[in-house]
Amino acid sequence: MSTLKRRTALLAVATALCVSACSGTNGAAGDGQDGKVTLRWATWGPAEDMAVFKAFTDYFTKKYPNITLKLEPVASYEDYHPKLLTQLTSKTAPDVFYVGDDYIGKLVADGVLAPLDAQLAGPQSKSRPTDFFEGIYGGAKKAGVTYGVPNDTNPEVLWFDKKALAEAGITDDPAALNEAGRWTMATYLEMNAKLKAAGKYGSIFWNWYGANYSLVNGFGGKVWEGGKFVAPSDPKARQALKTLADGYRDKTFASADLLPEGNGPSTQFIKHKAGFYAGGRWVIEGIDKGGDRPNYDIVPFPSESGQPIQGAVAASYLTINKDSKHAKEAFTFLTEFVSKEGQQLRLKGGSAVPSVKGAESLVTDGKYPAHAQTFLDVRDKGFANYPDEVAVPGLTKAVNDHLMKIWEGKVGFDEGMTQLQTLVDGLKGRKS
Amino acid sequence: MSAEPLWRRRDRRWAVVFLAPQLLGLLVFLVGPLGFAIVLSFMEWDGLGDTTWVGLDNFRALLTDPGFGRAVWNTVKIGLITVPGGLVLALLLALALHGVRGRTAYRVIYFLPVVTSSVAVSVIWQMILGGGSDGILNGTVQDLFGVTLPSWLEDPTWVVPAIAVVTIWSSLGLNVVIFLAGLATIPANLIEAARIDGAGPWQTLRSVILPLLSPTVFFTLVVSVISSFQAFDLIYVLVNPDHNEGAQTIVYKVYQQGFREFRFGLSSAAALILLVLTLVVTAVQFKAQKRFVHYES
CATH class of the missing domain: 3.40.190.10 (Periplasmic binding protein-like II)
Structure with a gap:
């Protein structure tokens, strides 16, 4: 075999190896x-x-x-x-x-x-x-x-701290009120006000659809209707979001996303610094890191009438x-x-x-x-996030990010709601 | 005119054969994707469904999007700190190390961050700059002096300087090595002649070393500017720009729009804007080099 032919053969073998190595493994x-x-x-x-x-x-x-x-x-x-x-x-x-x-x-x-x-x-x-x-x-x-x-x-529920509630002078047990059909939004907000007056957070929420939309449902509001995002215009949804915005600003509520790492929501909760903490069953892990188990219990998000509402389920x-x-x-x-x-x-x-x-x-x-x-x-x-919302990748995150600006006071509430509507309509309107 | 000799034609054919793998790689991994990105930037595509021609809509959407404007500004801010800061620091270190005994050991030490994975670098700096008392820096200062420092990686005011510090630290070694190589090419007799003529250290630096080092400075400048525009992985792990608009850069937007929101048209348009921006800035640098770069004839 001549040198040239040998080289050509080597090149062919190398190419074949390379091609086989590069081919997919579907x-x-x-x-x-x-x-x-x-x-x-x-x-x-x-x-x-x-x-x-x-x-x-x-x-x-x-x-x-x-x-x-x-x-x-x-x-x-x-x-x-x-x-x-x-x-x-x-x-x-x-x-x-x-x-x-x-x-x-x-x-x-x-x-x-x-x-x-x-x-x-x-x-x-x-x-x-x-x-x-x-x-x-x-x-x-x-x-x-x-x-x-x-x-x-x-499922997203409201965990509550019995000791924190007692320290704020609250004698009613939210779970008992719920069983009696008297767990209303008015009662819940009243408890939050008392907790704030006692120097505590009323409630801690993560800024996600589970907490935000559960509260909207609790007010009897609508988030999506007929394929359209109506939360900024629906009067009751707007009232719920305004309640959240006002609560974050006057520190009745705390956003878990904004609490410092070393003093996060679980720490605040087990130190009795908050009356309610919205979360799932995973909250138990946080309680077990220093909290007294029997001191904590759960209740669904309240409603206007005291009757059960559709709560969010992750x-x-x-x-x-x-x-x-x-x-x-x-x-x-x-x-x-x-x-x-x-x-x-x-x-x-x-x-x-x-x-x-x-x-x-x-x-x-x-x-x-x-x-x-x-x-x-x-x-x-309960309900998992709305099909209309999850049909657009990134929409839920965009809504949450925008709401966070409102919670932080970076945007005024009315202006923020107008922007939110424009944002959702824009993202929903495009094809990709 | 005589025909090209056979051996020359054969050589050319072999040249093509040997260049083919490289050219193929270039076509498949660079020219092809670039062309595809250009075409996509005029389309809507979610990565799975059909494509729709939308003309300049993607560019219009980006240029009127405050979020994208903020990302451009963040990218520029990072570049404005890291490029001059990194180059000056690297030059000073190279000058200090030049001619020092055992400089190879120093070179290795300074080069270590360059060969360390950017993810590892980010995780280490996360531990150092972390907010609250959990961060090594903040915790130590708090314990020693009772002073509460800002949350470097979360505070929108401080996040860009924090990113810049980590970027400079991680790229310092490369620039030092390049400057040391440049300094090694400066003929010792020129420096010696300047000293004999009575030039002091500062004058020697300003009038002899820097002019002769200017091609190296220009090279590192161009490379550093391009790198700062492409900043992504280090920032992505260090800060998590998902929750911090102050840390969102153009490349992050490209990633977010493409792979999080499945908007590949918009993402490609953002990538093209970045390409044009990089080309323009590089062209300006090449134009300006005539004023400050001294090439030895």
């Missing part, structure tokens, strides 16, 4: 010769949080030895959806993946998720579509078709990639994951509330807080 990569399938699935959360899936993974792989699960986690929620989007665009997305409640609407609209109704109602399904509460499907349902199933939930969804080459195995995973047994395995000892009927004991067995049933009541009647 879906079919998981197919083994022995009929085994590797199923890729993705979620968000730091490495230590992934341990909660171990029991379920062990159970699943033992039950389905032909399916190997490959978890592809992304550490932060903020970075998860950008990565998922690039994977979907390049057709390299996992077979099954989590979608956050603020992105589900967009992915449904873009047609990248597999419809699930036929399989959910079929013999392979471990739970019926009706085993999940209608309100928490949120943007995962479009025109009656289901594209995602809630993994688990976290949710995420498990979905199947429409382009998955393992649709059957993907559904097997999905239905096991969201089933009663699956949730019991995943959520045991955790702070989430199951999304499926029948797994309530996860919340009630510990008998904490005393009115733990409230979590389930709010979940059953």
Whole structure:
């Protein structure tokens, strides 16, 4: 062989190696010769949080030895959806993946998720579509078709500190008032005023739709109506938002987002510096870091009449990639994951509330807080973020960011409401 | 006129073969995406659905968006602090190290932040500059003097200076090494001649060293300005601009609009504006170099 030919041959081999090395590893990569399938699935959360899936993974792989699960986690929620989007665009997305409640609407609209109704109602399904509460499907349902199933939930409730309330001269127990049908917005605001007079925060809220829209609902207001964002113009919604804005400015309320890191909402709450703290079941973790458990209990957001309102429920969804080459195995995973047994395995000892009927004991067995049933009541009647809002990626964040400017007093309330309407109409109006 | 010899034609063919991988990479990873971004900037596209031609709407939207204006201003502010601050500090350090025994060791020490992952750098500085008593700096000052310092990474007034300090720290080593290389090229006899003629240290620096070092200064200036315009990863981890408008830069907006809000048309338009801005500033620098850059003939 001449030197030139040898070089050419080497170049050809190098090119072939390079091309094979650079080629993608799309879906079919998981197919083994022995009929085994590797199923890729993705979620968000730091490495230590992934341990909660171990029991379920062990159970699943033992039950389905032909399916190997490959978890592809992304550490932060903020970075998860950008990565998922690039994977979907390049057709390299996992077979099954989590979608956050603020992105589900967009992915449904873009047609990248597999419809699930036929399989959910079929013999392979471990739970019926009706085993999940209608309100928490949120943007995962479009025109009656289901594209995602809630993994688990976290209903937004008001935690209250009995000692702080007593120190402010409040003798009524909010949970008892709720049971008596007398947990009204007027009572709640009156308690907040007394707490403020006693040198405490009335309530601490995180600035997100869960707290903001729950309060709007409590005032009897509307956020979205007929596909239009009406919160800035609906009189009762406006009254709710004004109450929040005024409360933040006169320090009746505190924004958890703005409290200093070393003295955050959990610290304030266990030091009895606030009467109420809006949050989910995860607040227990904060209380356990130095708080006296029996001193705290929960109550739903109040209403004008004292009757239950629709409270917000944080949710995420498990979905199947429409382009998955393992649709059957993907559904097997999905239905096991969201089933009663699956949730019991995943959520045991955790702070989430199951999304499926029948797994309530996860919340009630510990008998904490005393009115733990409230979590389930709010979940059953509650709502995940509005489908109209989650259909536009970034819209919820834009609304929250703008509301924060109002809470901080950077923008006047009336001007802020006008700007909010323009902002939402602008983002909603565009196609992309 | 005789035809090109065979060996020369063969050489040219081989040149093309050897250049092909590089050219292919350039086409696939630079020219292609740039062309795609230019086309996208006139469209609406969410990354998954159909594209729609919208003409100049994306540019109009950006140029009338106060948030984007704020990002441009933040980017400029970061550049205004980091470029002159970083260059002057690097030059002073290079002058101090030039001719010093064991300068290789110093060079390694100063270069360490450059080869350290920007994420690691950001996390370390987060610990140092963190707000409240949790931050090493604030906590120490609070404990020693009872003085409460601002929340450097959260306070909109202080976040840009804080970013600038970290950026300067992390890029200092590279500039020092470049300046040391430039100083090494200055003939010792010129400095010696200046001293014999009675020039003091300051005069030698001003009239001999700086003019001869000016091509190096110009190079670092151009590179530093471009880097400051492209600032993203360090700021993203250090400050989390999601919750701090004072730290949002143009590249952050490109990322936010594209990958958070799925608005790739708008995102591409923002990237193009950044490209044009960078080209204009670089062109101005090249124009201005005639006045201050001295090339030895």
